[in-house]
Amino acid sequence: MSLADDMAREVLAAFDERRQIRSIVAEDQGLSLNQAYRVTAAVRRMREARGARVVGRKIGFTNTTIWDEYAVHAPIWGYVYDITLHRLTDCRGSFDLSGVVEPRIEPEIVFGLCRSPEPDMDERSLLSCIEWVAHGFEVVQSLFPGWRFTAADTVAAFGLHGALLIGPPTAVMPATIESWHEWLASFRITLSRDGIEADRGRAENVLGRGPLAALQHLVEVLARDPESPPLAPGEVITTGTLTRALPISAGETWSTRFEGLPLPGVEVVFA
Template sequence: MLKQLADKLDQAAANAQSITQLSASTQLSLHEAYEVQKLSIGLRLLRGEKLVGYKLGFTSRAKMEQMGVDDLIWGRLTDTMMIADGGQISLSDYVHPRAEPEIAFRLKHPLSGKVSKETALAAIDAVACAIEVIDSRYQNFKFSLSDVIADNCSSTGYVVGPWHDADTQLDNLPMVLKVDGIEAQRGSSMDILDHPLNSLIEAARCVAEYGESLQPGQIVLAGAATAAVALAPGQTISVEVDGLASCQFSTMAQPL
C-alpha cells in the first residue's frame, strides 16, 4: 500500500497535477507517512536525481500550534530541485507554488542524533540566505499532517544565495521577501525556531529517528521566517537578509 501511495505522489509531482488527499481514504501514522516520502523520493533517485540535503518545516511555534503538533517535520532535497540564483521557473511545472524566505546551512562534518550547539556550529561549512519554493500536490493546498509529510513536506525547489563564513552572526537578522521589488513579507532569523542554529540541531535529531544522518556537503534549509507568498507568472521573487546578501528567481510570463 505504501508503495502505491508513493507512486501516486511521484506521478502527481512529475505531471504537476493535484490529487485527492491521501487521508481521505487512508489513515497513515507519522512513521508510515515518512516511509511514503522516502519511497517517493527514492523513485526520483532511481531516475538519476541525487540527495543533497534536507528541509525543516513547522519551525515557528505559531505554525506548530495551528497544526496541533509539538514537533518539526522534515523533507528531502535533491539536486534537480535547485534553482539557480537569478534563474527562472515555469509555473506550469507546479500545482500551487509559493515562496518562503529561509536560511541555508552547508555542512563540512556529519551530524546525527542529539548534538550540542557547539557540535552543530563546528559542523557548519557556510551559511546563506535562501528561498524555498513549496508546492503541495493536494487539491486546494489542503492537507493533514500525514499528508504533508508524505508529500515531502511540500518541498519542491530552492534558491541559495552567496555562501558566507560559518561564523557569520545569525542573531535577529531582518529577512525581507519581495515580489517585483516590493516588500511582501518581513520577518527575522529569530522567527526560525528562535534561532536558525536550533533548526540544524533539530534536523540532526529528526532524521536520525528514521535512520539517516546529515552528511558533509549537504544543505539544510532551516525553515521559513515568514508566511509563504503565492506565485504568479512574470514575477521576480527575492529575499534580502542583513549580513547574508540576497538571492532571487523569476517566473516565466504567461504565454499570449
Template sequence: MTDRLQALAAEALAAAQAGRPIPLLSTRPGGLSMAEAYTVARHLHQGHLALGQRPVGRKLGLTYPAAWPAGITAPLWAPLYAHTVQLLSSHEATVAMGTWVAPKLEPEVVFRLRHAPRSAALADVVDSVDAVAHGLEIVTSPFPDWTHSPADSVATGACHAALLVAPWQPLPSLGADPVAALAQFSVNVVCDGQQRATGTPERVMGSPLRALMALVDLLAQQPDAPPLQAGEMITTGTLCVAEPFAVGQQWQTQFEGLALHGLTLRCTA
C-alpha cells in the first residue's frame, strides 16, 4: 500500500511541475480514503521539500459544514510554500494568469501565529495569533472540470495555486472584541464594478478563529503531520463560493463590520 501511495504522490508532483491535469486518484484501483489521502499528501510534501520549496503555513478547505459531502466531518488542510505566497506591501496587486487552468478567487482571513496554539480551545487559539490580514487565494483544480472528491483534493495540495496577503495588522486592531468582530462581518466581492458575491463567517465554521480551532483539533488527530510553529500563516477558508476570474478583469473586496482593508486585484495574461 505504501508503494501505491508513494506512486500517487510522485504522479501528483510531476503533474504539478508540468502544469498538466491529472486523472482522479480516488477512482483508481483500491480507491483513496481520506487517511490515505493525507499519507499521499505527506509524500507529496517531502517531494516539495526535496525540490527546495520552503513551507510557510497551511491552507484550510471545506470549512462550510452545511456543504460537507457524506462521510466528511472536518475541514481539510494542505501546506503553503513560499513560492506561492505573495506578501503585499499595499492593498493592490497584479497577477499573471500564466498556465493556470480555470482559476477561481477566494476571499479569506489569514492569521500569522505567534506560537503554536496550546490547545484547540478558543482562548488558546486567540492567544496564539500574532497578526491578521485579508488574503485572496487563487485556486485551480488539477482535475478536469473541477470534479474531484475531498480525498483527491487533500492528496494534491487542496487546489492551491497562489495566496496574496495584504499587510498584516495586530489582532486588537479589529476592535475591542476581535473574537466577536470575526464572527459578525461580511465582505463584498466586486468584479469590474459589479458585485459578484457576499461572503460571511458562516462559510468558515462560523468564524475564521473557529476554522483555526478546527485545524488544531484535526492536527491533534494526525500524529504524522508537522506540528504548527511560530510564524506560520494560516489561511482559514473562503468566505463565499469561489469566483472564476479571467484576464483583463479587476476585482475588489470590501469589508463591512470588520476593520480589515479590502484588496484590489488586476489580472493579466
C-alpha cells in the first residue's frame, strides 16, 4: 500500500469521525505539493468506491488578499462530489453544519462547463467553454485545529472542501460573451450575517483579474499534471472566495448582494 493511500485513509477517517488531526506535513516532512495531489487522487478512488461521483472541481486560495493570513501563497484545487453539491431553490436554502469541522463560508462564482477548456485559451475563449454562471457559497472546513496548516495539508485534506451551495444558473450566450468578460472582471459583492454586513469583496481579489483567471490557472495546472484528469464538459467549477473566509455557526443566516454582475445574491440558514 502506498504512502498516498495511507494518508488518504487517515484524512477520510478523520472526516468520517468529524475529528481533527495533526498537520500531515508535520508527520512527514518530505510531503511535497505534488505528493499531496497523489493523496487527492487516492481520496477520489476511495470515495468513488463508496459510491460518490465527481461532478467538478473547487479552486482554493485564489483570493490573494488572504494569502498571508493562511501562509498559503498560491491556488490549490480539489474535487467536488455529488454528495457535497447542493442546489438552492429560488436563491435560498438551509444547510446542516454537523457534518463539517470548524466551518467557514466563502462566497464564490461558479461556472458550468459545456466544453473542455484548453491551456492556451485566453479569458474570452474560456467563456465559450462556459454554459452558465452561478453564485454560491462554498462551506470550507479544516481537519487541522485552528486553521493552521501548510499548502500540502490543504491539498491532501480535500482542498478544505465541505460543501458547495449553488444558486440558480444564468446562461452564457455567444452574444453576451464580451459583456460577461467585463462583468466578471469588475463586480463587487457584499456578504452579510443576520442582515449585518460582514465583509465586502471584488472581482479582482481573485488572482488580480477575477474568476476567469482562476479557471485559466486551473486549466494550466492540470495540463502539467498527467496524473490528474483535465476538465470535462458538464463539470462544475467554483473559483474561490471573493471575501475573507469567515467562521459560521448554527443559527446564523448568511446572504450576499452583487453590484455590477447580473446574478442574484443568495441566502442560506445554517443549522
